[in-house]
Amino acid sequence: MLDPVQSVAEKSPILEMRGISKSFGAVKALSDVSFTVNEGEIHALVGENGAGKSTLMKVLSGVYPAGSYEGSILFGGEERHFRDINDSEKLGIIIIHQELALIPLMSIAENIFLASAPSKFGVIDQDERYRRTKALLAKVGLHSEVPETLITNLGVGKQQLVEIAKALSKDVRLLILDEPTASLNETDSAALLELLKEFRRNGITSIMISHKLNEITEVADRITVLRDGRTVGTLDCHEGAVDEDEIVRRMVDRDLESRYPSRTPKIGDVIFEVENWSVYHPQHSSRQMVKNVSMKARAGEVVGISGLMGAGRTEFAMSVFGRAYGRDITGTVKVHGKAVDTSDVHKAIKAGLAYVTEDRKQLGLILAEDIRKNVSLAHLGGVSTRGVIDDISEMKVAQEFRARMRIRSHNVYQETGKLSGGNQQKVVLSKWLFTGPDILILDEPTRGIDVGAKYEIYSIINELADAGKAVIVISSEMPELIGTCDRIMVMHEGEFVGEVAGEEATQENIMRAIMRRREK
Amino acid sequence: MSTPQEAAVAPKAGTGFWKENLRDYGMLISLVVIVIFFQIATDGILLRPLNVTNIVLQNSYIVIMALGMLMVIVTGHIDLSVGSVAGFIGGLAGLLMVRWGVDIWLAIIACLVVGGMIGGVQGYFVAYFKIPSFIVTLAGMLVFRGFMIAILGSQAIGPFPPIFQKLSSGYVAELISSDGGIYITSFLIGIVLACLLVWQNFRSRSRRLMHQVESEPFGFFVAKNILVFAAVGYVAYLISSHRGLPNVLIIMAVLIVAYGFFTNRTILGRQIYAVGGNARAAELSGIKTTRLVFWTFVNMGVLAALAGLVVAARLNSATPKAGTGFELDVIAACFIGGASAYGGVGKVTGAVIGAFLMGVMNNGMSILGIGIDYQQVIKGLVLLGAVCVDVYNQRR
Numbered sequence: 001m002l003d004p005v006q007s008v009a010e011k012s013p014i015l016e017m018r019g020i021s022k023s024f025g026a027v028k029a030l031s032d033v034s035f036t037v038n039e040g041e042i043h044a045l046v047g048e049n050g051a052g053k054s055t056l057m058k059v060l061s062g063v064y065p066a067g068s069y070e071g072s073i074l075f076g077g078e079e080r081h082f083r084d085i086n087d088s089e090k091l092g093i094i095i096i097h098q099e100l101a102l103i104p105l106m107s108i109a110e111n112i113f114l115a116s117a118p119s120k121f122g123v124i125d126q127d128e129r130y131r132r133t134k135a136l137l138a139k140v141g142l143h144s145e146v147p148e149t150l151i152t153n154l155g156v157g158k159q160q161l162v163e164i165a166k167a168l169s170k171d172v173r174l175l176i177l178d179e180p181t182a183s184l185n186e187t188d189s190a191a192l193l194e195l196l197k198e199f200r201r202n203g204i205t206s207i208m209i210s211h212k213l214n215e216i217t218e219v220a221d222r223i224t225v226l227r228d229g230r231t232v233g234t235l236d237c238h239e240g241a242v243d244e245d246e247i248v249r250r251m252v253d254r255d256l257e258s259r260y261p262s263r264t265p266k267i268g269d270v271i272f273e274v275e276n277w278s279v280y281h282p283q284h285s286s287r288q289m290v291k292n293v294s295m296k297a298r299a300g301e302v303v304g305i306s307g308l309m310g311a312g313r314t315e316f317a318m319s320v321f322g323r324a325y326g327r328d329i330t331g332t333v334k335v336h337g338k339a340v341d342t343s344d345v346h347k348a349i350k351a352g353l354a355y356v357t358e359d360r361k362q363l364g365l366i367l368a369e370d371i372r373k374n375v376s377l378a379h380l381g382g383v384s385t386r387g388v389i390d391d392i393s394e395m396k397v398a399q400e401f402r403a404r405m406r407i408r409s410h411n412v413y414q415e416t417g418k419l420s421g422g423n424q425q426k427v428v429l430s431k432w433l434f435t436g437p438d439i440l441i442l443d444e445p446t447r448g449i450d451v452g453a454k455y456e457i458y459s460i461i462n463e464l465a466d467a468g469k470a471v472i473v474i475s476s477e478m479p480e481l482i483g484t485c486d487r488i489m490v491m492h493e494g495e496f497v498g499e500v501a502g503e504e505a506t507q508e509n510i511m512r513a514i515m516r517r518r519e520k
Numbered sequence: 521m522s523t524p525q526e527a528a529v530a531p532k533a534g535t536g537f538w539k540e541n542l543r544d545y546g547m548l549i550s551l552v553v554i555v556i557f558f559q560i561a562t563d564g565i566l567l568r569p570l571n572v573t574n575i576v577l578q579n580s581y582i583v584i585m586a587l588g589m590l591m592v593i594v595t596g597h598i599d600l601s602v603g604s605v606a607g608f609i610g611g612l613a614g615l616l617m618v619r620w621g622v623d624i625w626l627a628i629i630a631c632l633v634v635g636g637m638i639g640g641v642q643g644y645f646v647a648y649f650k651i652p653s654f655i656v657t658l659a660g661m662l663v664f665r666g667f668m669i670a671i672l673g674s675q676a677i678g679p680f681p682p683i684f685q686k687l688s689s690g691y692v693a694e695l696i697s698s699d700g701g702i703y704i705t706s707f708l709i710g711i712v713l714a715c716l717l718v719w720q721n722f723r724s725r726s727r728r729l730m731h732q733v734e735s736e737p738f739g740f741f742v743a744k745n746i747l748v749f750a751a752v753g754y755v756a757y758l759i760s761s762h763r764g765l766p767n768v769l770i771i772m773a774v775l776i777v778a779y780g781f782f783t784n785r786t787i788l789g790r791q792i793y794a795v796g797g798n799a800r801a802a803e804l805s806g807i808k809t810t811r812l813v814f815w816t817f818v819n820m821g822v823l824a825a826l827a828g829l830v831v832a833a834r835l836n837s838a839t840p841k842a843g844t845g846f847e848l849d850v851i852a853a854c855f856i857g858g859a860s861a862y863g864g865v866g867k868v869t870g871a872v873i874g875a876f877l878m879g880v881m882n883n884g885m886s887i888l889g890i891g892i893d894y895q896q897v898i899k900g901l902v903l904l905g906a907v908c909v910d911v912y913n914q915r916r
Contacts, residue, residue, distance in 0.1 A: 321804075322804075322806070324803070324804055344806075344808070345803060345804060345805070345806045345807075346806040346807075346808065348806075349806045355804070357804060362798075362800060362801070363800050363801050363804055364801055364804075365798065365801060366794055366797035366798045366801055366802070366864065367797075367798070368797055368864055368865065369793070369794075369797055369864075373790070373794075377790075377794055377801075377802070377805045377807075378805035378806055380787040380790060380791070381787065384786075384787050387786050387787050387788065388785050388786055388787075389785050389786065389787060389790060391785075392727060392728070392731050392733070395731070395733060396731070431805065
């Protein structure tokens with residue numbers, strides 16, 4: 001075991017990323033990012049969603065191979081050109097992703113040694129595997145579990161630890177954890193942080209990506225902040241205390257004016273109300289995802305719902321929209337002051353609701369079909385007489401939306417799977433506008449689309465509000481909410497924990513609402 | 521149809537048009553090529569009037585079931601039980617009509633209703649219980665084969681009443697007496713049908729032009745319609761120079777037109793494709809996906825029952841062997857006809873062409889004296905080849 005004092009004192013870098021730039025088409029995800037990690041430290045990487053953290057880690061691990069980015073990577077003092085993730089793993093750079101990559105119906109031992117089981121003549125050496133698994137489980141503090149246990153029988157916290165054990169089986173030198181505590185409860189999170197500290201004592205270097213600033217200030221030696229694909233700076237936690245506000249300020253500081261079209265709100269009566277809404281997880285029936293919440297939206301108003309990933313925003317929206325998510329749903333939905341039946345999606349649409357999903361490829365579009373058929377899908381009655389579709393009027397509707405939304409395509413017969421993200425999003429929006437809704441719920445409406453298309457989407461949101469509709473925008477990008485919304489509600493762990501009026505909204509206000517709740 | 525208008529509306533319809541529609545016409549071209557090949561190889565026996573009538577009669581039940589199977593496959597499912605269900609219904613018809621002497625029409629209706637109920641039970645497990653259709657219908661295949669043998673007591677029941685036999689072996693009544701030569705009524709029906717097809721094509725094209733929608737090149741359009749007219753007319757001529765239009769061909773034609781219309785033009789038809797294309801997106805667009813899947817299975821059951829009746833009428837007895845292996849021909853017809861095993865893609869015309877492609881191959885190879893063994897090998901390879909070509913075309 002290394003002497004901790006010595007290891008901190010040495011401060012020799014294990015990893016240096018210099019001048020990293022990476023573009024996707026016209027979008028620059030990283031520009032000239034420098035990032036240095038010292039041997040034996042816990043280095044936190046923070047920034048908003050979309051700031052470039054994951055991209056940077058993908059560059060490091062070789063998911064984006066050498067040559068697809070600019071800049072250089074030095075690991076262990078030598079310049080490296082990783083072609084794929086195997087190259088980086090060989091040197092001991094191991095990433096644990098937020099979505100766990102374990103196979104649920106295999107045992108712990110099978111999962112840990114999935115790719116490289118100890119074997120004799122090609123036959124797996126069960127005893128050796130058992131012995132090694134046992135040792136690894138002990139290292140991560142999972143003394144109570146036996147190697148035969150199936151992953152599916154473990155809680156999320158323990159699964160996370162199995163992932164780490166799997167990383168340790170590979171002779172790890174640099175462990176990268178992407179939001180390791182995002183889905184863990186307090187106890188499990190604390191245990192995981194303790195484990196990281198123990199690794200530090202054993203000389204393993206870690207990079208931790210997290211939104212949980214309190215955890216970061218607790219364990220990190222240094223903190224690097226990314227914003228808009230650039231390094232804002234690196235804070236050293238040993239040179240005086242670093243407070244969370246300081247980090248938040250560095251994360252979010254920017255000019256918002258030019259990125260959002262302006263609008264003078266004309267707010268009318270309340271047309272949409274949700275009262276005492278509760279939703280339970282569809283599989284784990286004891287897990288309450290949305291906890292007895294209520295909200296209102298007025299005609300002509302854009303209401304934002306902010307919160308971290310897993311706060312329950314999408315679960316709330318989808319359950320309201322025809323119970324498309326969850327079970328044991330209770331509560332009332334009122335449109336124009338009258339309680340409406342939204343027990344299935346069809347009825348919700350009839351009641352005047354529309355929900356634009358956050359996952360347009362899986363849940364929004366039929367990718368193999370053309371623009372025309374996607375636009376008419378939710379309101380085929382609008383282009384039909386007595387159940388028979390009029391292909392000419394269907395085509396005209398599609399052409400109208402193509403022009404109005406400025407969907408860039410050859411014609412309306414182009415497959416939606418071949419459109420860019422922004423244009424796909426416009427097709428999904430068109431589909432819902434064609435249903436003529438009074439209330440639109442937009443879930444992450446600008447996820448994964450470029451700045452220009454974002455501006456167009458914001459303009460459409462403004463138009464809709466001006467047309468007297470209630471628009472509810474769910475977004476993880478706080479500047480987006482601040483730039484477009486008249487009022488922002490903050491959700492945390494299935495509850496609304498704060499509400500900020502548009503003119504008072506700052507990212508610090510919103511973050512504080514979340515943090516305050518977390519510390520309770 | 522003026523040429524300047526043509527030029528204005530469809531300037532880029534040229535090579536692009538061919539590329540996009542290759543898939544639609546590819547199957548038809550393959551069918552024509554195979555027909556020509558066997559016509560030559562069999563020294564003209566293939567397209568003799570008697571043989572053409574035979575091909576139609578032999579494949580009628582495959583075509584009828586392929587219509588239902590296409591929709592099942594489009595929703596992303598499969599039905600392996602159709603052969604057993606058809607056989608079971610044939611047995612039931614024998615039991616009702618021959619043993620118990622039930623009124624023919626009543627018995628037919630009862631059989632179709634039972635078919636629908638069988639489809640409903642299987643559809644219930646698939647749609648509402650979320651059990652993979654492969655498993656549910658594999659079970660159904662065993663169950664109904666068993667039931668059939670049970671009710672027949674491993675004996676054939678027959679013969680059926682003459683009116684029922686007419687379902688498969690009857691021909692359209694001739695209004696005008698024909699003196700040994702061509703059956704004029706049948707021929708006229710064929711010609712009228714051909715005219716209707718061409719008229720329909722013209723109408724939809726002129727509507728598209730009126731609304732400035734891109735359409736196929738004019739020359740191609742004319743050539744296509746001449747070919748359609750000639751082909752339908754020629755088949756009508758062949759069939760009417762044997763014994764006239766078989767009743768079952770009328771049933772088949774009506775069903776093809778009805779299902780073609782249903783899948784292409786109606787809201788429900790469109791929704792079926794949406795379910796197969798992306799079930800969750802369809803559900804979030806307000807489509808009642810489970811209910812649709814359920815009803816496609818009910819529909820499949822009814823069509824399997826109809827096919828079972830046609831087979832029974834054709835054989836003039838209900839035998840325990842009837843329907844064996846039909847499911848494979850039906851499924852093959854759909855896939856050869858361009859349906860996707862992943863759902864969401866497939867056309868009624870494709871499935872019908874696929875069924876006839878298999879039918880012509882069966883018939884042609886039998887005429888050539890190729891043994892049943894190698895017929896199977898060749899059919900299997902054609903199925904694999906057709907799907908490979910399709911997958912390759914999509915990847916491009």
